[in-house]
Amino acid sequence: DTEVTQTPKHLVMGMTNKKSLKCEQHMGHRAMYWYKQKAKKPPELMFVYSYEKLSINESVPSRFSPECPNSSLLNLHLHALQPEDSALYLCASSLDRATEAFFGQGTRLTVV
Amino acid sequence: AQSVTQPDIHITVSEGASLELRCNYSYGATPYLFWYVQSPGQGLQLLLKYFSGDTLVQGIKGFEAEFKRSQSSFNLRKPSVHWSDAAEYFCAVGAEIYNFNKFYFGSGTKLNVKP
Numbered sequence A: 001d002t003e004v005t006q007t008p009k010h011l012v013m014g015m016t017n018k019k020s021l022k023c024e025q026h027m028g029h030r031a032m033y034w035y036k037q038k039a040k041k042p043p044e045l046m047f048v049y050s051y052e053k054l055s056i057n058e059s060v061p062s063r064f065s066p067e068c069p070n071s072s073l074l075n076l077h078l079h080a081l082q083p084e085d086s087a088l089y090l091c092a093s094s095l096d097r098a099t100e101a102f103f104g105q106g107t108r109l110t111v112v
Numbered sequence B: 001a002q003s004v005t006q007p008d009i010h011i012t013v014s015e016g017a018s019l020e021l022r023c024n025y026s027y028g029a030t031p032y033l034f035w036y037v038q039s040p041g042q043g044l045q046l047l048l049k050y051f052s053g054d055t056l057v058q059g060i061k062g063f064e065a066e067f068k069r070s071q072s073s074f075n076l077r078k079p080s081v082h083w084s085d086a087a088e089y090f091c092a093v094g095a096e097i098y099n100f101n102k103f104y105f106g107s108g109t110k111l112n113v114k115p
Helices: none
Strands: A004-007 A010-013 A018-025 A031-037 A044-050 A053-057 A064-070 A073-079 A087-094 A107-111 B003-005 B010-014 B019-021 B024-026 B032-038 B044-050 B056-058 B064-068 B073-078 B087-097 B100-105 B109-114
Touching (some): A018 A087, A031 A073, A053 A064, B003 B087, B010 B019, B019 B109, B032 B073, B032 B100, B044 B056
Parallel strands (some): B010 B109
Antiparallel strands (some): A018 A073, A031 A044, A064 A073, A087 A107, B003 B024, B056 B064, B064 B073, B087 B109
């Protein structure tokens, strides 16, 4: 199993809503990542968890709240988002520092 | 500081023609280098990777890339392009941080394929 599974695939939410994005992998990877990608731009790192501990937060606004409940799961909790937060949110995982990242198919988020 | 430059924003090639996508990086140590491909609205798929050893690496879908340390380059090539290769291509460098990599992506090259 070399998959990173993201749910939902599409999400439309209002600016006052609370929603969560979910990411799951069963490859035994110990690093998991959240990226944000706007149209025609490269992925932009948001958070990195390593061994279930938050290791990198790229100065992301607090309306985005990551959570790593166990080594296979990564969540991104969303609250009070702005329309400019509309983007493709990508989850990725990697085994350790000398390996590639495997990406999920992404969640297309639209904030209305 | 680490950075990746992909000088070509768009490239159009005819089906069956050869392809070369350019990538230059800036990194203090021996880099881990990657090429990823992304179809519209999809995630990134790894084409190939370089960690060490042979500087010419083979990947999936007939792609190859050559690491040239003297030029800080990792260009992607394919001898004969297929229409299904039309996509966005990202070069990336991985910087070691404790027990994971921080990946730095180039701005991407969009490949169009003419029939």
